[in-house]
Amino acid sequence: xxxxxxxxxxxxxxxxIAGIAHRTPVLTSRSFDAVAGASVFFKCENFxxxxxFKIRGASNFIYSIPKDQLSRGVVxxxxxxxxxxxxxxxxxxxxxxxxxxxxxxxxxxxxxxxxYGARVVTYDRLHEDREAIGRRISEETGATVVPPxxxxxxxxxxxxxxxxxxxxxxDLDALVVQIGGGGLISGCSIAAKALNPSIRIFGVEPEDxxxxxxxxxxxxxxxxxxxxxxxxxxRSPKPGAITFPIVQKHVExxxxxxxxxxxxxxxxxLARMKIVVEPSGAVPAAALYHxxxxxxxxxxxxxVSGGNxxxxxxxxxxx
Amino acid sequence: xxxxxxxxxxxxxxxxIAGIAHRTPVLTSRSFDAVAGASVFFKCENFxxxxxFKIRGASNFIYSIPKDQLSRGVVxxxxxxxxxxxxxxxxxxxxxxxxxxxxxxxxxxxxxxxxYGARVVTYDRLHEDREAIGRRISEETGATVVPPxxxxxxxxxxxxxxxxxxxxxxDLDALVVQIGGGGLISGCSIAAKALNPSIRIFGVEPEDxxxxxxxxxxxxxxxxxxxxxxxxxxRSPKPGAITFPIVQKHVExxxxxxxxxxxxxxxxxLARMKIVVEPSGAVPAAALYHxxxxxxxxxxxxxVSGGNxxxxxxxxxxx
Numbered sequence: 001x002x003x004x005x006x007x008x009x010x011x012x013x014x015x016x017i018a019g020i021a022h023r024t025p026v027l028t029s030r031s032f033d034a035v036a037g038a039s040v041f042f043k044c045e046n047f048x049x050x051x052x053f054k055i056r057g058a059s060n061f062i063y064s065i066p067k068d069q070l071s072r073g074v075v076x077x078x079x080x081x082x083x084x085x086x087x088x089x090x091x092x093x094x095x096x097x098x099x100x101x102x103x104x105x106x107x108x109x110x111x112x113x114x115x116y117g118a119r120v121v122t123y124d125r126l127h128e129d130r131e132a133i134g135r136r137i138s139e140e141t142g143a144t145v146v147p148p149x150x151x152x153x154x155x156x157x158x159x160x161x162x163x164x165x166x167x168x169x170x171d172l173d174a175l176v177v178q179i180g181g182g183g184l185i186s187g188c189s190i191a192a193k194a195l196n197p198s199i200r201i202f203g204v205e206p207e208d209x210x211x212x213x214x215x216x217x218x219x220x221x222x223x224x225x226x227x228x229x230x231x232x233x234x235r236s237p238k239p240g241a242i243t244f245p246i247v248q249k250h251v252e253x254x255x256x257x258x259x260x261x262x263x264x265x266x267x268x269x270l271a272r273m274k275i276v277v278e279p280s281g282a283v284p285a286a287a288l289y290h291x292x293x294x295x296x297x298x299x300x301x302x303x304v305s306g307g308n309x310x311x312x313x314x315x316x317x318x319x
Numbered sequence: 320x321x322x323x324x325x326x327x328x329x330x331x332x333x334x335x336i337a338g339i340a341h342r343t344p345v346l347t348s349r350s351f352d353a354v355a356g357a358s359v360f361f362k363c364e365n366f367x368x369x370x371x372f373k374i375r376g377a378s379n380f381i382y383s384i385p386k387d388q389l390s391r392g393v394v395x396x397x398x399x400x401x402x403x404x405x406x407x408x409x410x411x412x413x414x415x416x417x418x419x420x421x422x423x424x425x426x427x428x429x430x431x432x433x434x435y436g437a438r439v440v441t442y443d444r445l446h447e448d449r450e451a452i453g454r455r456i457s458e459e460t461g462a463t464v465v466p467p468x469x470x471x472x473x474x475x476x477x478x479x480x481x482x483x484x485x486x487x488x489x490d491l492d493a494l495v496v497q498i499g500g501g502g503l504i505s506g507c508s509i510a511a512k513a514l515n516p517s518i519r520i521f522g523v524e525p526e527d528x529x530x531x532x533x534x535x536x537x538x539x540x541x542x543x544x545x546x547x548x549x550x551x552x553x554r555s556p557k558p559g560a561i562t563f564p565i566v567q568k569h570v571e572x573x574x575x576x577x578x579x580x581x582x583x584x585x586x587x588x589l590a591r592m593k594i595v596v597e598p599s600g601a602v603p604a605a606a607l608y609h610x611x612x613x614x615x616x617x618x619x620x621x622x623v624s625g626g627n628x629x630x631x632x633x634x635x636x637x638x
Contacts, residue, residue, distance in 0.1 A: 022347075275594060311636070
C-alpha cells in the first residue's frame with residue numbers, strides 16, 4: 001500500500017477487522033436536533049471494543065504486518081485508547097504487545113492493559129523519551145512499532161467508521177470529525193468523499209489543541225506547545241506528515257470548541273441521550289450543540305469517538 | 320380486542336406506533352458477558368423516545384381510541400415515564416393530555432411534561448387520591464384515562480420491545496424482564512413465546528417491590544405496602560388483574576435483586592458499557608450481573624427499560 005489511501009484500502013480494512021471490531025450503532029436524538037437546528041446522526045464509537053474507535057486502526061495495522069515479522073510482536077507508546085486497542089488486537093492473534101506508559105499513569109489503566117495480556121514498560125515522564133524507549137524495544141526484540149495515526153494502514157482502519165456510517169445513513173450534507181493527529185478524519189474523509197463526492201467535511205479541534213487549525217492557516221505543519229485541553233485524546237502538538245495533506249485536500253473548514261463547550265455537551269449527551277462520551281469524543285457534538293457549523297447543513301453525521309472517562313469526571317460535570 | 324392479547328395484536332401495535340417510537344439498538348458487551356457467564360443482548364429502551372419504553376404502550380393505547388372519543392383528550396396520573404409518554408403521544412395526534420402529578424414532583428419533570436404540550440394538574444399527595452382526581456377529570460371533560468399497564472392495548476404496545484429484540488437476535492435461551500405492574504413482561508412474554516415457544520421467561524423485581532413474587536407464591540394477587548426501592552418505576556404494590564394471569568402462564572421464575580445490587584450494576588453499565596440506565600432499567604441486568612439465573616442459560620435477552628435518572632443520582636454512584 002502506498003501512502004495514498006483509497007476507498008478500496010478502507011473496504012479491505014473493513015473485511016480484515018470484521019472479526020474484532022464491532023459495527024457500532026448510529027443514534028439520533030430529537031432533543032439534540034432541536035438544539036443543533038439540524039438532523040444529526042451520531043456514529044457511536046464509545047460502544048466500540050476497548051471503548052473507542054482506535055481498535056479499527058490498530059487491528060488493521062497489526063493484521064497487515066507480514067507473518068514472520070508479526071511473530072516478533074508489537075510495541076507502542078501511549079497511555080490512552082490506542083494502547084488498549086493495540087493490546088486487544090495483539091492478543092487476538094496471540095502475539096506479544098509491549099506498551100510504554102508513563103510511571104504515573106493511572107493504576108487502573110495499567111491493570112486494564114495488562115489484563116489484555118500486554119507487557120507494560122514504564123518510564124519517567126520528566127526525564128525519559130517514550131519514543132526512544134519504544135524504538136529501543138523495537139530494535140532489541142524485532143517488535144513492530146504501531147503508530148497511533150500517521151500511517152496508511154492506521155488511516156485505512158479508522159476510515160471504516162465513515163464506511164459504516166454512510167452505508168447506514170444516506171445523503172448526508174456533512175460529516176463532522178474530531179482532529180488529534182488526524183488519522184480518524186483522514187480515513188473518514190477519504191471514505192466519505194469517495195462514496196458521496198458532494199459531502200462536506202468539517203474538522204473540530206479543542207481551542208487549546210488547534211495545531212491543525214493553525215497549520216491550515218500557515219499552509220504547512222505547525223507545532224504548538226503540548227495542549228492542556230480536557231480532550232486528552234486530542235492533545236496532539238502537530239498534524240501528521242501523511243494526515244495533513246489529506247486534511248488539506250478534503251476538509252472544508254476547522255472549527256474550534258472550548259473546554260466549557262465540551263463539558264456542556266458531555267452533560268447533555270449524558271442527561272438527555274443517555275450515553276457516556278469522553279471529552280475528545282464529544283468535540284464534534286460540541287460544535288453542533290453550539291451551532292458553529294454553516295446554517296444550511298440539515299443532515300449531518302458526527303463521530304462520537306470514545307467513551308473512556310472516569311466516573312469522577314462525570315460527577316464533576318453535574319456541578 | 321379482548322383481554323386475551325395475541326401475537327397479532329402486538330404486530331398490529333408495531334405497525335401503529337412505527338411513526339412515533341424508535342426502533343432501539345441492541346447492545347452487547349464482552350466485559351458484561353464475562354461477569355454474567357453468558358452472552359447477553361441488551362434491548363436499550365433508555366434510548367427510546369421520552370427515555371423509556373412507555374411510549375410504546377401509551378401511543379398504542381391512544382392511537383386505538385375511537386376518533387370521536389379521542390378528540391376529547393386523555394388523562395393519566397403519574398409522575399414518571401408514563402406521564403411523559405402520554406404527553407408525547409397525545410401531542411403527536413394534536414389532542415389535549417392532562418397529567419395528574421403530586422405537587423411535590425420535581426419542577427424539572429413538571430416543566431418537561433408541560434414542554435410536550437400537556438396540562439399538569441397537581442394534587443396533595445397526603446390528602447388527595449390521584450385516581451379519584453383522574454376519574455373526575457375524565458367525567459367532566461370526556462377525556463379517556465390512559466392506564467399505565469393493566470390494559471390489552473398497553474400490553475400489546477409494550478410487547479413490541481420483544482418483537483424487535485427477537486427479530487434482531489435469534490435463538491435466545493431466555494428473556495429477562497423487570498416487573499412493576501407487569502405490562503412490559505406481559506406483552507414481551509406473549510410475543511417471545513409465540514415466536515419461540517422454547518424461550519424461557521424470567522421476571523425480576525426489587526426485593527422491596529416483590530408483589531408479583533409474593534403473589535405467585537400465594538397463587539393469587541397480593542398487595543404489599545407501597546415499596547421504597549430506588550427502582551422508582553417498579554414501585555407497584557399489586558400485580559394487575561390482566562397482567563397477573565399472563566405472568567402466571569408464561570413466566571418461569573421471579574428473581575429478586577437488592578438496591579445495592581441495582582446500584583453496582585448501574586455503575587458497571589455506566590463505566591464499562593457507556594450507557595445511562597435508571598434504577599428500574601437496570602433490574603434485569605442486576606440479576607445477570609449477580610449470576611442469579613440458571614447457569615445453563617447461555618444466550619440471554621435483557622431489557623433496559625429506561626434511562627431517566629438525575630445526574631445527582633449518578634454522581635452518588637461513584638462514591
